[in-house]
Amino acid sequence: MKNIGFIGVGYMGYGIAKNILKSDHKLYVVANKNRKPIDKIVSDGAEEIKSLEEFSNKNLDVLFMCVTNTPIAKSISEKMSKIIDSKTIVIDITTHNKTGSIETDKIYKSKNINYIECPVMGGPVQAEEGVLGGIVGCSEDNFKLAEPYLKMFCKDYFYFGSVGMGAKSKLLNNFLSLGNGVLVNHLAKTAKGLGLDLNKVFDVAKLGSGNSTALNRVFDNLLKNDYTGFKFTASNSVKDLTYIQDLLKDFPEAEKVAEVNKNYFQKAVDDGYGENFISELINKK
Secondary structure, X not given: OOEEEEEOOOHHHHHHHHHHHHOOOEEXXXXXXXXXXXXXXXXXXXXXXXXXXHHHHOOOOEEEEOOOOHHHHHHHHHHHOOOOOOOXXXXXXXXXXXOHHHHHHHHHHOOOOEEEEOOEEXXXXXXXXXXXXXXXXXXXXXXXXXXXHHOOOEEEEEEOOOOOHHHHHHHHHHHHHHHHXXXXXXXXXXXXXXXXOHHHHHHHHHHOOOOOHHHHHHHHHHOOOOOOOOOOEHHHHHHHHHHHHHHOXXXXXXXXXXXXXXXXXXXXHHOOOOOOEHHHHHHOO
């Protein structure tokens, strides 16, 4: 049994943490302003601690981070690098900007702590099912250290090389998935406005090259009058697309597409829909 710490038990973090518990390790989670996933994971068997400093006496083998953005990850890492020791490996699931994981790695490296970036593809449902796709960046030695833990919550994982390469791949994949989300929203909203039968629109779309995970997630739920199929918020979409625009600045045609998609989500945020899921924007006035 290993001692594992987890920072960031939210929509995504809960499912990942739940699968860690299924592997019969001791799991410590830090208090979060979003109580629902914390309360759930504690009821599943995790132990809640009240502050980062309490990790100091938990003899951690592994620390997971799954937080919202690069500034938060770096701020936490500045503190944690002084709390944990060099036997602890850090697995960072955060979606970083193009240099964020490199900067975070430097913080831990200064204390001789091994760092692995592993942003993931998939949503909260896939996280709970333990079938996420991991996008790994680190040294080959650290990849070998991390593999037993990646298997707890990933169906597949892909090693892209050094720290930073995982972040770039993750952002490119989110460029595609968020773009698909925008198109599916437009499809659903326009079809409703034109008076088309949504069941038939979905059936036809699945037969063409426009079929996608986003299409199925949204419409499978939409046809049951459930608008929560794409569980990623508008505000997080703006954050990721800001990172994506920066990544694509040397590719102006692609960057322009990212800008158009970001503007769609930014308008939703400005209109008060920032914490709504992507698919809930279909009902936005």
